[in-house]
Amino acid sequence: MATLANIVWLGTKELRSFGRDYVLLGLVVYSFSLAILAQAQSSSQELHNAAIAIVDEDRSTLSRQITQAFLPPHFKPPVAIAERDIVPALNAGTHTFVLDIPPRFQADLLGLKPARLQLDIDATAMVQAGLGAAYAQQIVADEVARFVGRAGGAAPAPVALVARIAFNPNAETAWFTSVMGILNSVTMLAIILAGAAVVRERERGTLEHLLVMPVTPFEIAMAKVWSNGLVILVAVGLSLVLVVRGLLHVPIIGSIPLFLVGTAAYLFFATAIGLFLGTLARSMPQLGLIYLLVYLPLAMLSGSNTPLESMPPWLATLLQASPTVHFVAFAQAILYRGAGLDAVWTRIVVVSAIGAVFVVAAILRFRKTVALS
């Protein structure tokens, strides 16, 4: 009971301090609003404005129709270039795709002779190259079919594949990037807020002051966990409702309360590791450097950028120990696919357990940190 009171009052103090720190406050507001909007509008996960050049050696009706079929927003208006410019254009990166329509293409096609188009792709532009190859092939195939259909007709395929994208039928990027942006902001801010709270107290001498009072390191740690966690939890909730649903019109299928429960568990872990890092660092700049080396791998290897399936198997196995991976996994399950507690509770338990390990580690180090400064 007394412990609880201490945790409450120390945490209230943290909230008051936080409210006065306009820089941090600004960072939190930015990370959950403008940064989310910017990521949602980024086209890094989709085919957008791809630069395509066309070498039209046929100059036929069909070749013109194909050229006109490459339309925004997926493609920029195609640029006509000469055949000798194909390699320089790809070398310089001015065009990611070059479609070469050979002479007599239309005539060969209608004459049932082999009609071959060539699509050169700069395969160092990975996302665009991969998606663009499929789009471009589809566009050409459709145009050819339409042209041929007008000219003579073709039989339907014996088996059709009807592919439906579940949960997000139009495969909208903003749907993915906005929520993943929130998850990354959670990791980014929770660790540094909690870590900075420890280092700041030590630099100002208030930590030793607390340690000579009838307050236990457990109480100090838990106060920082709940107060910093709460700030971010509120920000997450607001961002989800106001920014993601309100401004970006992204439909959220799943249960937001369940997601917030899971986020609270993850915040427990993230603030705990922040506290732990705060006890390791001797100064604010050191904390910053150590933080970069912890935050970047956690965020980059969380599955929010690249799915674990695309990583080497040994790494994907190793990453089962990363709470951020579980966070991303259950967040995707709840918010995108409407999963319930039964589907995600194991992950939430794992995240909380790892958090508890770091809280204990931080508490054990609290007294030692006084000797560091």
Place this chain on the structure above:
Amino acid sequence: MGPPDLTVARVEHLTHRYGRTVALDDVTLAIPGGRLVGLIGPDGVGKSSLLAILAGARRLQAGRATVLDGDIAQARHRAAACPRIAYMPQGLGRNLYASLSVRENVDVFGRLFGQEPAERDARIAELLAATGLAPFADRPAGKLSGGMRQKLGLCCALIHDPDLLILDEPTTGVDPLSRRQFWELIGRIRARRPAMSVLVATAYMQEAEAFDWLVAMNDGRVVATGSPEGLRRRTGAAGVEAAFTALLPQADAPPSRAPVPPRAAPGRDRPIITARDLTRRFGAFTAVDRVSFDILPGEIFGFVGSNGCGKTTTMKVLTGLLPPSEGEALLFGQPVAAGGIAARRRVGYMSQAFSLYAELTVRQNLALHARLFRLSPEARRARVAELVAQFDLARHVDQRAEDLPLGIRQRLSLAVAVVHGPELLILDEPTSGVDPPARDRFWALLLDLARRQGVTIFVSTHFMAEAERCDRLALMDSGRVLAIDTPAGLVARCGAATLEDAFVTLLERAGAGGTGAPPQTPAITEARLPPSGPRTDGIIPVSPRRLLACARREALELARDRVRLAFAVLGTTFLMLVFGFGISTDVNSVAFAVLDHDRSHASRAYLEDLRGSRYFVETAPLSGFGDLERRLARGDIAAAIEIPPGFGRDVARGRPTQVAAWIDGARPFFAQTIRGYLSGVHQRYLSDPRRFPAKADPAPQAEIAVRFKYNQDFDSIFAMVPAQIALQLALIPAIMMALAVVREKELGSITNLYVTPLTRLEFLLGKQLPYIGLALVNFALMVLLAQFVFGVPLKGSASVLVVGTLIYVTATTAYGMLVSTFARTQIAALFGTAILTVLPATMFAGMLVPVASLSGLGRILGRLFPMTYYLPVSLGAFTKGLGWADLAGSLAILAVFVPVLTAAACLAMPRQES
């Protein structure tokens, strides 16, 4: 020898503000040359501001200041005069480099003043001998005692034979013996060079007695000038301190100092604190060395010694903050650790640094502590009211602690420390930085607590005036207690006139003070140097010697900071491994499951291609549509294939039929790619002549040959690794560079840029050199990683890559430089640089989205970022197999960034502190 009454500096109507605070208020003053002139007055009255302006370190806001016959506000005069001025800022060794040795520190200054190696060595040897630092020449400055640090500061200041020596509180926090030695040293130097003017600020009024001429300041104004004798006569006071007090306006004058009421006869009580052979080590360093003492109930026990002598560590051990390495520490008769929470309720502690929550108000601070000590709500309200009255805080009760003047903050700290009515108060230098009147008020409160309320007080101080008010004193030096006695007892024991003399005697007996016997006869050269290099050497605006001095120092410092060095050397490699393995746009191992309603030969034939694909991994078959939905929702599978009933029959009869595929759309890029794969597999099935023999009447068909250039397997590693090299070389070198510059701002050594001939360009370029070198090492490591870990070979020209990288890292370090000019703290520099690099690097430089696809603002921002032009070089040389002919254009644009960014950083960097 110059005429003694020549004016060395003159200020007219000088006003200086920090925000709303007025530090100097219309000061007009003429300072005579060839003398030892003292600025006296409490903290925060403008002494430091005045000295910094005269030294050229701080920008003049309003008024005029003439120093050495020129206007110090003029950059040209500062450049000409700075070799004749030496400035030692406030704070122990604030302008020194803590990780460099004594000799290296002096050497840095010699190089900055352009001295030849032979001359420099001779001067260093001479100065170190004169100050008695020669035996410690190889010790890092950070490990020196306060007194030694100040002597080192003096060596650094004197290396270039200045005509005007400006010392800002050179002896604050230094033990009495070192203080005395310091002034003897100044005396000897002045005897050698009588023309030299010395301008000193001090908070120790006793020191001022020996100065030639005094400027008494209060509240931003000069209240009196003249010789000590003159001031005493004017006020009719016995000493300078009393004279100063008499000069203050009435409201500021401290209450007359009440005599210390005698303590009740010491009883036979058990000691409150007992230390027995207490020892505390940090690594090889012994901070506290076999210390023993007892503190009795109701006693005011003083701990006296210089900064770094072990006072604070001893106190921390006794409060349980640090465990002792050896020996025994008893609190209320019990070992400190065993007392735990119960003992802590009986103790109040005030640490050296101001340890309240600056953002909370006076009332909130008091209430928070009362709550933590579990006072009931009524008791809490009563206690807070009582303390506010007792400590005279009523006027400030709703002000935030950070807005309070120092003296009132200390009172609040004490009020907080006694909020729970402790039996024992442990106060670590509670009055440092507080002016004498506020100190007196503070002690009146302490005496009241001790005598009326019977609180035992354990207090440390380096002020003799405070030591005299303690019941008993322990004198500490280098971790040991030299003597314990009453003040009168100590004076008598040493046969000294004053307590300070007694301490000096004790320190000398102990061989303390760092120097032992008086140093060898100093031989500070009288011969004038050839004038040290001016700020500019002819047409070339950069002196290679000073630039290299700067680079050398930066490299030395970095080499000794293991965390920073490790980050600088290995940070890129680590992050490249993480990003290289972790970021991939390859989609493979897609987990899928099948809901086969048909279970025929034909349905298995349809799935054959899918099951054989390296992109797909099949999991257990689906039992029904509910199972499909559930497993898709859990994320166990990313795709599901549903074969309709009668599939085999329909295919056999040539009746059109449909296969359904469900793809997890949570990750849109992933989903689209899977859809592409599925449609590819489907097409292959349809075009298999075994299943669907060619018809007699074929439709016209076009074939599209897709060629993935440069990367036939379309493996993202070949794009990712060169991009990572570009990103890491933008991020880490820029962060390191920004930290290096801002670090000097934060630690204070930036002052050396303001007051030595070093120019901003030399300073920046000098600091940049080591980081360019490190970045190239990083680059080499990453190329090795690319080749041997990621299997990404260099297909194109190595020479264009190396030259491009050199230009690029010069540009990215210059970018860090530019960011550093806007950041005030290292943490801001770190985050600022990280955000300002990662954002344009990932969004606008072509890493994820090709530059050709950008439009609008993103395109413009991308064009202004060096990585946009290096990425084609890295990708070109590694994956595209290009050479000079293709990449020369990018290199040329990249090269433009170097002078532009450097010039911008140089111009944005202030020449003086503002």
